[in-house]
Amino acid sequence: MPKSPPAVVQAPAPAPASADVIEIERALSRVAYLSSRVRQHDRLMAQAGVSLDRAAVALLRQIADTEPLRPSELANRLAVEASHVTRQVQQLEKSGYVTRVPDPEDGRAQRIQLTPVGREVVDRIRETSRRGMQAALADWSPQDLQQLAALFHRMVDDFLGYADTDAGINTERPA
Numbered sequence: 001m002p003k004s005p006p007a008v009v010q011a012p013a014p015a016p017a018s019a020d021v022i023e024i025e026r027a028l029s030r031v032a033y034l035s036s037r038v039r040q041h042d043r044l045m046a047q048a049g050v051s052l053d054r055a056a057v058a059l060l061r062q063i064a065d066t067e068p069l070r071p072s073e074l075a076n077r078l079a080v081e082a083s084h085v086t087r088q089v090q091q092l093e094k095s096g097y098v099t100r101v102p103d104p105e106d107g108r109a110q111r112i113q114l115t116p117v118g119r120e121v122v123d124r125i126r127e128t129s130r131r132g133m134q135a136a137l138a139d140w141s142p143q144d145l146q147q148l149a150a151l152f153h154r155m156v157d158d159f160l161g162y163a164d165t166d167a168g169i170n171t172e173r174p175a
Contacts, residue, residue, distance in 0.1 A: 048128040050121055055080075057125060059088050060097060060114070064122040068101055068111035097121060 017025070034040065041054050052060070062077055063069065071089055075082040089112055092098045097118035103109035114122065137145060 044125065044128055044132070047132075048121075048124045050125060052121075055084070056088055056092060056097075059085065059092065060118060060122050061125075063098060063112055063114050064119065068113035070103060070109055070111055074112060092118070 036054070038054075041057075045051060045057075058078060059074065062074060066077075069077070071085045072082050074089075075085040078085070089098060089100075093100070096115055098112050099115050100110040101113050103111050140148075
């Protein structure tokens with residue numbers, strides 16, 4: 001007697017997204033598009049007096065926001081291949097923006113940290129970006145700006161918590 005194929009159990013279809021979630025996703029897509037345009041990046045670099053590509057800026061910002069990290073940790077945080085980070089670090093090191101320091105936990109490994117010049121460059125980029133944001137939001141009330149900042153932080157925390165849960169990582173989120 002021929003065997004019948006095993007029954008396939010399908011997960012229930014997820015509930016459709018609410019109209020509010022659809023609008024949030026649309027707005028975030030627009031923000032991501034506007035902030036990642038080449039022309040916008042080039043204007044920011046010119047105003048900051050810096051000549052770096054978008055990948056280098058992302059890497060410098062990540063390093064500035066953390067303690068020195070191994071290249072593999074940087075790649076993980078930026079969701080890119082380790083070889084990409086290695087190439088970027090080599091170029092940033094040649095330019096004097098980053099340096100390698102011994103890993104205190106493993107003498108064979110190295111961590112990447114900003115040099116004083118790298119810190120100054122990141123500070124200039126951030127200040128230029130903040131001035132542009134300040135000008136764009138000049139008509140917003142202080143209360144609206146505070147509420148937007150609080151909601152953005154909450155959303156990012158929830159996204160990170162969801163990503164960790166979805167990946168099977170059990171992490172505690174900040175209160």
